[in-house]
Amino acid sequence: MRQRYYFSTLDEIVEGQFTIRELGNRSVGATLLHGKPIVVLNFCPHAGAPICSGKITPKQILEASHELTLDPEHPVLRCPWHGWEFSLENGRTVFESRLRLAYLEFEINESSIFVWV
Structure with a gap:
């Protein structure tokens, strides 16, 4: 059964890096994406790595000219x-489009983030 946990205040979450917390028996990470919070399970669906300790970088795009360009509007982890x-x-x-991060439901109450795990 899912449970609601306090994660942090909004001002503890920053764009470009994950804040990681242990909630119950799960590791959870939160960051800002274009100024809005997102919360994910700290687990890589490929091999189980602590995904939130990875780097957030701009998406790389291979142009028709075979040049790599960076797209900071579409960050990747x-x-x-x-x-x-x-x-x-x-x-x-x-x-591999079948694999994806596990996003978690959360709510903001005043300036606090609560996560359902």
């Missing part, structure tokens, strides 16, 4: 173990 990249917008990996 890079797994610290194998380098798999997951879109922070939809959780899907660029390598």
